[in-house]
Each structure stands twice: as C-alpha cells, then as structure tokens.
Amino acid sequence: MLALxxxxxxxxxxxxxxxxxxxxxxxxxxxxLLGVCSxxxxxxxxxxxxxxxxxxEFVGIVQAVANPADSHWLSKRVxxxxxxxxxxxxxxxxxxxEHARSRTVLxxxxxxxxxxxxxxxxxxxxxxxxxxxxxxxAVFTEPLAAAFEILxxxxxQPTDKVTILGDGRLGLLCAQVLATKSNHVxxxxxxxxxxxxxxxxxxxxxxxxxFTPQQDQDxxxxxxxxxxxxxxxxxxxxxxxxxxxxxxxxxxxxAPPINLAxxxxxxxxxxxxxCGPFQTxxxxxxxxxxxxxxxxLISLTLPLSQAVEALSLAKSKDNLKILLKP
Amino acid sequence: MLALxxxxxxxxxxxxxxxxxxxxxxxxxxxxLLGVCSxxxxxxxxxxxxxxxxxxEFVGIVQAVANPADSHWLSKRVxxxxxxxxxxxxxxxxxxxEHARSRTVLxxxxxxxxxxxxxxxxxxxxxxxxxxxxxxxAVFTEPLAAAFEILxxxxxQPTDKVTILGDGRLGLLCAQVLATKSNHVxxxxxxxxxxxxxxxxxxxxxxxxxFTPQQDQDxxxxxxxxxxxxxxxxxxxxxxxxxxxxxxxxxxxxAPPINLAxxxxxxxxxxxxxCGPFQTxxxxxxxxxxxxxxxxLISLTLPLSQAVEALSLAKSKDNLKILLKP
Numbered sequence: 001m002l003a004l005x006x007x008x009x010x011x012x013x014x015x016x017x018x019x020x021x022x023x024x025x026x027x028x029x030x031x032x033l034l035g036v037c038s039x040x041x042x043x044x045x046x047x048x049x050x051x052x053x054x055x056x057e058f059v060g061i062v063q064a065v066a067n068p069a070d071s072h073w074l075s076k077r078v079x080x081x082x083x084x085x086x087x088x089x090x091x092x093x094x095x096x097x098e099h100a101r102s103r104t105v106l107x108x109x110x111x112x113x114x115x116x117x118x119x120x121x122x123x124x125x126x127x128x129x130x131x132x133x134x135x136x137x138a139v140f141t142e143p144l145a146a147a148f149e150i151l152x153x154x155x156x157q158p159t160d161k162v163t164i165l166g167d168g169r170l171g172l173l174c175a176q177v178l179a180t181k182s183n184h185v186x187x188x189x190x191x192x193x194x195x196x197x198x199x200x201x202x203x204x205x206x207x208x209x210x211f212t213p214q215q216d217q218d219x220x221x222x223x224x225x226x227x228x229x230x231x232x233x234x235x236x237x238x239x240x241x242x243x244x245x246x247x248x249x250x251x252x253x254x255a256p257p258i259n260l261a262x263x264x265x266x267x268x269x270x271x272x273x274x275c276g277p278f279q280t281x282x283x284x285x286x287x288x289x290x291x292x293x294x295x296x297l298i299s300l301t302l303p304l305s306q307a308v309e310a311l312s313l314a315k316s317k318d319n320l321k322i323l324l325k326p
Numbered sequence: 327m328l329a330l331x332x333x334x335x336x337x338x339x340x341x342x343x344x345x346x347x348x349x350x351x352x353x354x355x356x357x358x359l360l361g362v363c364s365x366x367x368x369x370x371x372x373x374x375x376x377x378x379x380x381x382x383e384f385v386g387i388v389q390a391v392a393n394p395a396d397s398h399w400l401s402k403r404v405x406x407x408x409x410x411x412x413x414x415x416x417x418x419x420x421x422x423x424e425h426a427r428s429r430t431v432l433x434x435x436x437x438x439x440x441x442x443x444x445x446x447x448x449x450x451x452x453x454x455x456x457x458x459x460x461x462x463x464a465v466f467t468e469p470l471a472a473a474f475e476i477l478x479x480x481x482x483q484p485t486d487k488v489t490i491l492g493d494g495r496l497g498l499l500c501a502q503v504l505a506t507k508s509n510h511v512x513x514x515x516x517x518x519x520x521x522x523x524x525x526x527x528x529x530x531x532x533x534x535x536x537f538t539p540q541q542d543q544d545x546x547x548x549x550x551x552x553x554x555x556x557x558x559x560x561x562x563x564x565x566x567x568x569x570x571x572x573x574x575x576x577x578x579x580x581a582p583p584i585n586l587a588x589x590x591x592x593x594x595x596x597x598x599x600x601c602g603p604f605q606t607x608x609x610x611x612x613x614x615x616x617x618x619x620x621x622x623l624i625s626l627t628l629p630l631s632q633a634v635e636a637l638s639l640a641k642s643k644d645n646l647k648i649l650l651k652p
Contacts, residue, residue, distance in 0.1 A: 047587075090542060091565055099565035099592065101541075153593075215427075216416060230586060239417055239425035248587040255583035260556060261373070261574040263598035266425065267479075270596040272589035 002326070003053045003116035004307035011044050013308055017053070019118060022066045026120040027073055029080070031060035033135040034115055034304070034324040036314040037143060038168065038225045039108065042248060044311065048109055054311075055115030055324075056082045056107040059129060059138040063118065070123045079141040080125040081278050082106040098275060115307055117326055127278050133286045139323060140173070140294040141281045147173040148284070149276025150221065150244055156181040160218040163187075163236055167194035167205075169297060169321050170246055171223035175203055176292050177284075178221070188232075191317055197296060215239070215266070223247050227255050234259075239266040244273050297321040328652070329379045329442035330633035337370050339634055343379070345444060348392045352446040353399055355406070357386035359461040360441055360630070360650040362640040363469060364494065364551045365434065368574060370637065374435055380637075381441030381650075382408045382433040385455060385464040389444065396449045405467040406451040407604050408432040424601060441633055443652055453604050459612045465649060466499070466620040467607045473499040474610070475602030476547065476570055482507040486544040489513075489562055493520035493531075495623060495647050496572055497549035501529055502618050503610075504547070514558075517643055523622060541565070541592070549573050553581050560585075565592040570599050623647040 003017035022028050035057030043050040058080070062073045084104045085097035092100050106121060107113020114121075129138045147170065156162065162182045164175045167189025175198060179185040186204040188211045189195050195205040213235035220237045222229040225247040233243045263270060284290050299319040302310045304326040314322045329343035348354050361383030369376040384406070388399045410430045411423035418426050432447060433439020440447075455464045473496065482488065488508045490501045493515025501524060505511040512530040514537045515521050521531040539561035546563045548555040551573040559569045589596060610616050625645040628636045630652040640648045 094564075096565055238420075239422055245586060245590050248590045253583065257579065257581035258584045258586075260571060260584075263596065264571050264574045264600055265598070267598045267600050269598075270589065272591070272593045272595075274590055274593050 001117035002304055004055065004304070005053050006044055007051050009046070011308055011311065013305065017116060020112065020120045022064060022120055024066050025122050025124070026066050027062045027070065027123050027126060028064040028118055028120050029058070029060040029078065029114070030063050030118055031058040031114050031116075031326050032077075033139045034058050034326065035139045035143065036310055036322040036324065038170065038247065038314070040311060041315055042225070043108065047248065050108060052107070053112035053114075053116050053119065054107050055113035056105070057139060057142045058114040059135045059141070060114070062126070065123060067123070073123060073126060077129045077138075078126045079129055079138055079278060079282070080106070080121045080127065081275065082108065082125070082142065083275060084111060084122050084125060115304065115324065117304070127282060129282070130286050133282070136295050136298065136323075137285045138282075140285065140297070140321075141278055142275075143170055144173055144177070144285065144292065144294065145276035145278045145281035146170065146246070146274065147177040147276065148280045149273050150174060150178065150246070151181065152277060153271050153273055154219065154242055154244065156219060158183050160184065161216060162219045162221070163217045164221045164223055165229050165232055165236075166223035166225065166247070167191050167198065168223065168225065171221070172198060172297060172320070173294070174221050174223055174246060176201060178219070179203060180291060193318070194320065200296075201291075201293060217241060219244065221246055225249055227252065230258060234262045234268070237266070237268055240268070241266075242269045242271060244271050246273050298323060301325055327443035328630055330381065330630070331379050332370055333377050335372070337634055337637065339631065343442060346438065346446045348390060348446055350392050351448050351450070352392050353388045353396065353449050353452060354390040354444055354446050355384070355386040355404065355440070356389050356444055357384040357440050357442075357652050358403075359465045360384050360652065361465045361469065362636055362648040362650065364496065364573065364640070366637060367641055368551070369434065373574065376434060378433070379438035379440075379442050379445065380433050381439035382431070383465060383468045384440040385461045385467070386440070388452070391449060393449070399449060399452060403455045403464075404452045405455055405464055405604060405608070406432070406447045406453065407601065408434065408451070408468065409601060410437060410448050410451060441630065441650065443630070453608060455608070456612050459608070462621050462624065462649075463611045464608075466611065466623070466647075467604055468601075469496055470499055470503070470611065470618065470620065471602035471604045471607035472496065472572070472600065473503040473602065474606045475599050476500060476504065476572070477507065478603060479597050479599055480545065480568055480570070482545060484509050486510065487542060488545045488547070489543045490547045490549055491555050491558055491562075492549035492551065492573070493517050493524065494549065494551065497547070498524060498623060498646070499620070500547050500549055500572060502527060504545070505529055506617060519644070520646065526622075527617075527619060543567060545570065547572055551575055553578065556584060560588045560594070563592070563594055566594070567592075568595045568597060570597050572599050624649060627651055
C-alpha cells in the first residue's frame with residue numbers, strides 16, 4: 001500500500017509499504033481525507049525521534065475489526081483520538097489514560113500513523129461521524145479538539161482579554177474557539193492573508209510588527225510553534241494571568257536562554273495543552289449555528305501520492321491547512 | 327547611619343549613609359533584626375539592576391510617622407510587606423496592588439531596603455507583631471509568607487505527593503508549610519546537614535544524588551535558585567501535575583536551553599509564586615501548637631557592621647538563615 005514514512009531522518013513516499021496487521025481490539029481504517037499538522041513537520045526535524053508512517057488527522061471508513069463484538073463499527077465513517085493506552089499504570093489508574101506511560105500515539109509515538117491507504121487504531125478511540133458532517137469538516141476534529149482542550153483547562157469570561165500568538169492553523173482554530181467565550185480575542189501574526197481571514201470572522205488582529213506586549217492580557221495562547229513565542233507571551237500577560245502553551249517545538253541546541261523570572265515576579269500560570277475532547281469538536285463542527293469555520297482554513301487538497309510535496313507546502317507560511325486524499 | 331549598599335556592581339558597607347527622608351504616608355523604622363535572603367545574593371549578581379540599600383526581611387520599631395493620623399504606630403514593633411504601590415493603574419484597579427506597574431519593592435526595586443540603622447516603609451504595609459512573638463521568629467515573617475503563598479494558589483490534598491527541590495532557607499520553609507497539607511512531602515537537596523534538619527521535623531528527604539525523577543509527583547516546588555531546578559521539576563511531575571516556581575535566578579547568557587515541550591506533552595501547570603500573606607505567617611509563627619519551626623534555620627547572627635561577610639556567609643551552602651542585628 002501507499003504510505004508516507006519518516007525513517008532514518010528521511011521523509012519518503014513508500015508505494016509498497018506492507019499492509020498493517022490488525023491487533024486485538026483494533027479497527028482497520030481506510031482514510032478518506034487526511035490533515036497535515038505542524039507536529040508532522042516537527043517530527044521530521046527530530047521531535048520525539050519518530051520512525052514510521054506519519055499522520056494523525058483523519059476521517060475514514062472502518063474496513064475490518066479484530067473483535068467480532070466490534071462489528072457494528074464496520075463501514076462506519078469515523079474519526080479517532082490519537083492516544084492509545086497500553087498497559088495499566090499509575091496514570092491510567094488516575095483516570096488519565098491519554099497520558100499512560102506505555103501509550104502509543106498515532107503517527108507520533110511508537111505507532112504508525114494514518115498517512116497511508118490503511119492503518120489501524122483501537123476501537124475504543126473511534127467516534128462516529130454524523131452523516132450531515134462532510135469529510136472536509138470532519139477531518140478538522142483532531143486539531144479543533146486540541147483548541148477546545150483550552151476550555152477544559154481554564155475558565156474564560158466575556159470581559160477577559162485574550163491574545164493568540166500565531167496565525168497558523170492551530171492559532172486560528174484556538175482563536176475561533178476562545179472567541180466563543182471572550183469578546184476580546186486578538187490574533188497576533190505575521191501573515192497578512194491569514195490575519196485577513198481572522199478579521200473575516202470578526203476577530204481583532206494585530207501584525208506582529210505592530211504588537212507591543214503590555215502585560216495586559218488575561219490569557220495568552222502560544223500557538224507560534226516558534227521559540228520566540230514564549231518570551232512574547234511572558235511580556236504580554238498581566239500579573240497573575242495565564243499563558244497556554246499549545247505548540248511544541250523541537251529544542252534547538254542554540255536556542256536563546258529563556259528567562260523564567262517573569263513567571264515568578266508576575267506570578268503567572270503557564271499551562272501546557274495538548275489533545276482535546278473529540279465529541280465537543282464534532283458537536284461544534286456539526287452544529288448548524290456553530291460560529292466555527294474550518295473549511296476556510298483549507299489551502300489545498302492533494303492526493304496522498306503527493307504527500308512529500310504536501311508536507312513541504314504545509315511548511316510554507318503562505319498556506320494554512322493542507323489536506324491529503326488517499 | 328550605617329547601611330549595606332549595592333551600587334555600580336559593588337557591595338559595600340557605608341558607615342555614613344544619609345538618613346532617609348520620611349515621605350507622606352510612610353513610617354520611619356529602626357530594625358531590630360534582619361534576615362538575609364537569596365534574593366539579596368541574586369541582586370548582587372545583577373538581578374533587577376538594583377542600586378541602593380539592600381534588604382527586605384526585618385522586624386523593627388516604628389520611630390516616626392509622616393502623617394499624625396498614623397501616630398498610633400509609634401513605638402510599635404512591626405514587620406512589613408515589601409511591595410509598595412504607587413500610582414493607580416490597571417493592576418491596582420484589578421485588586422492586585424502588589425503587582426502595581428509603578429510599585430517599588432523594599433530593597434529590590436526602586437526603593438532602599440532595610441539593611442540600615444533606619445529605613446522607611448508605607449504605614450499601609452505594616453503589621454503589628456504580637457508581644458508573645460520574639461524577634462528571632464518574627465524576622466521570618468516575609469519568607470514564611472512567601473511559602474504560604476503556595477497555599478493561596480493551589481489546593482493540596484493529604485494524599486498528594488509533594489517534592490520540594492532545594493534544601494535551602496526557602497525550600498525548608500516551603501516544605502514545612504506544605505507538610506501541613508500533604509502527608510507525602512519530600513525534600514530533595516544536596517546538603518546532608520540541611521536534609522537532617524528536615525528529617526528532624528519528620529519530613530522525608532532524598533539526596534539529589536539518589537533522586538530519580540519518575541513523573542509521579544502531584545506538586546513539585548522549585549526552590550533551588552538554580553537553573554538546574556526547572557528541568558528536574560519537569561521530569562519529576564506527573565502528567566497534569568503542577569510545578570511551583572518559588573525562586574528567581576539571574577539568567578546566565580550561557581544557560582542551557584530549556585525544553586518546554588514536556589509542559590505541553592504532559593499538560594503541566596507551572597505557577598510562579600512570589601510574596602505571600604503576612605498575617606497568615608504571623609499567625610503560624612505565633613500559634614503555640616504551630617508545627618512550623620523557624621529558629622532551627624538560624625545559622626548565625628552577625629552585627630549589621632559585618633553585613634558584607636553576612637552576605638558572603640549566606641552564599642555558602644553550609645549555612646541556612648543568616649541574621650543581622652543593627
């Protein structure tokens with residue numbers, strides 16, 4: 001089968017990748033639409049020391065299940081959460097299986113991803129996609145859930161000042177989600193076209209060149225995927241305010257030192273925010289009155305056979321979401 | 327008068343420092359006992375670009391007040407909070423005057439400190455010291471309040487696992503305070519004598535050489551005043567656990583890069599914690615059944631005339647609290 005692999009520091013399209021085997025409790029899925037995420041790009045820089053098939057954003061059709069008791073999933077259109085708990089541990093006992101010590105993560109940690117003709121995922125990770133929700137929206141479930149995760153971690157009031165640093169894919173999703181709570185959301189970015197898109201949704205935007213941090217924001221989301229984001233967030237957040245770290249960056253050995261003293265002096269709270277509630281995201285995508293616009297983010301849809309180019313295009317700052325069609 | 331100054335990168339005892347003038351709303355205080363803090367040492371490394379008289383831990387006697395309406399403070403024994411709000415601003419309006427943009431901070435920011443025969447502080451900052459509380463305990467009010475600040479920021483349960491990184495002055499105070507909430511407090515440090523002191527209070531201790539971070543702590547307090555503290559805290563805290571940053575470090579330009587990715591991957595919360603509730607600390611110091619032992623921390627009391635040596639001794643890892651007697 002066709003698959004996009006990152007192995008031995010090399011990104012390559014493999015037209016003859018072996019078919020996946022179906023482990024107990026899992027489903028074989030034929031993806032119908034795939035999303036390229038910045039994490040895929042970071043993985044190709046060495047983040048997580050990943051080796052295998054890339055990809056963790058998908059919508060697809062269940063083609064087989066290992067356990068006959070799961071056969072009601074057959075032919076169902078699904079999305080799926082990406083953390084796969086393995087053995088029980090202190091974290092699963094604590095009710096956070098998504099952080100299980102021995103977990104695998106689709107296309108990120110010790111598990112092949114979905115950028116392939118077929119892949120497997122535990123049935124427990126699957127969510128049914130309503131018929132009314134087209135693939136072009138459903139494929140955003142994973143990143144939109146990650147944006148909604150913020151609302152499970154902090155309480156944002158209508159009067160709170162919220163700044164999203166970064167006008168990329170995830171930044172714009174976070175901005176839309178947080179704008180459902182606060183009337184004072186601004187997006188700070190470097191790309192006129194992306195900022196214009198945010199303005200078309202009614203959001204305030206500021207070009208980074210004109211942004212002077214003033215320690216006056218109640219919440220600052222760092223969605224820059226850049227090591228310049230955090231120092232800017234420190235300077236923009238009010239005392240006792242909250243910084244939400246949404247993007248991970250492969251640490252460069254020559255990265256400038258980070259001064260953590262402002263966290264103490266200003267008694268800031270810094271919260272890491274990762275994967276989020278899929279059902280909430282699906283509901284938001286499917287609600288006829290939802291203000292969340294995801295299809296506006298689609299820059300291009302390419303066949304899976306052009307996946308290497310797709311990752312390269314996703315790196316370009318001119319593009320937002322690049323989709324892949326197997 | 328005698329004063330310990332840090333000016334133009336030079337620490338010096340000034341036997342002929344001009345007497346302070348008494349601004350409106352302030353009290354002239356004759357300190358009777360002073361405490362040396364790690365922040366004093368950091369200031370002498372360039373932290374905050376401080377120039378002036380050092381010192382912010384004191385107990386003393388009010389000798390004069392600028393406003394006759396404040397004359398009930400005369401001859402009273404007092405301690406005092408160190409943040410002095412000046413002009414109203416968005417932070418004072420928000421109810422956090424201790425973070426006011428134009429604030430001064432005793433011996434830290436744009437205000438002479440208390441390592442002198444006399445100094446001034448706004449009357450609004452003063453708290454009366456009960457007669458039953460000796461100077462040797464009252465002088466710990468400021469650092470003990472800083473330890474109690476943690477309990478205003480997080481809720482710690484008896485079953486929570488709590489690790490204090492750092493067996494210094496502040497680390498041991500934090501350990502004692504958090505042990506009033508959790509039954510699983512351990513102190514991790516490098517100094518046998520200090521760890522033995524913690525054990526004498528019934529706390530568990532682990533020598534840093536034998537400490538293997540296992541991502542299993544609900545709360546980790548970084549009280550190391552070292553840039554090695556934060557990476558250790560990241561490795562010791564469980565997913566969705568909390569790191570409390572208690573000490574500030576003057577950033578070294580050659581400091582190793584900090585990898586913030588674990589904050590996101592493990593969805594950690596990092597909270598900066600600074601000054602705390604003085605009345606709570608005074609009450610704890612004065613309560614006959616209080617488990618908090620502060621006088622155990624006193625390594626040495628020197629006359630103010632030996633303040634330069636006192637700061638040097640406070641740097642030595644063999645010592646805990648060094649007091650100064652004017």
